[in-house]
Amino acid sequence: MKIVVFDDNQNDMERLVGILTDWSQNNQCRDVIISEYSSIAELEVMLDDVNFPDVFFLDIMTPERGDAGFLLAERIHVRNPNANIIFETNSPEYWSSAFEISALHYLMKPVQRDKVYKILDSVYQSPSKRTASTVMLPGFGQTVVVEYDKLLYIDAQTEHHRAVAHLTDGTEIELSLAKIGFSDLMSEFLSDDFARCHRSIIVNLNYVLKYDTNSVTMKNCSSRLELGRKYRTEFVNKMIDHHKGLRKI
Secondary structure: OEEEEEOOOHHHHHHHHHHHHHHHHHOOOOOOEEEEEOOHHHHHHHOOOOOOOOEEEEEOOEOOEOOHHHHHHHHHHHHOOOOEEEEEEOOHHHHHHHHHOOOOEEEEOOOOHHHHHHHHHHHOOOHHHHOOOEEEEEOOOOEEEEEHHHEEEEEEOOOOOEEEEEEOOOOEEEEEOOOOOHHHHHHHHOOOOEEEEEOOEEEEHHHEEEEOOOEEEEOOOOOEEEOOHHHHHHHHHHHHHHHHHHHHO
């Protein structure tokens, strides 16, 4: 889970990040990444990142712009309507405006540890909770149920908001991306057995036969999949962690 904290006040930033870090460590959430931003410009650059954050803690009022938090929230929801936004502020007067923008919570400063913990408990879905024998994926006019151990890889198509799930037996199943982004398949549907190796390819790590700096070769698959430069480091790290986990079993 990726968490973003936006606040121009360094003390408030450090307090919240400390609480988030403690929660992550106490719950042994090794997949939690916390990023800090103090300016609108910095955060807007991040919004173009392919790996879009799950949770945003936004300070509402900053010297840079009076309604900075609201402005950012609107832009975040354009990018991902399902993003979890939590406002933090010194002023209770913005409460109604916050929920008009579909905020998940509204926190008064200084933020309280128990309230932040409760929010994180409600939005975090650990890898163990995502573990299941099957996954339900969005098809065209129907929900497609696929067994995890038969799902080889998924590749997004450039036309018609579609993707194709490739199964180990050679079957190809069309998926709909009309209501979700390709990255949402990773964050909302798939377990940690899956990783992105390209902006349009998600692979099942259990079926990776070998990889080099430019490609990934899958078991039961004659074609080589492209390993994008932008995803190379993250993919390799996930492969290493994945095999470490297998050795512990």
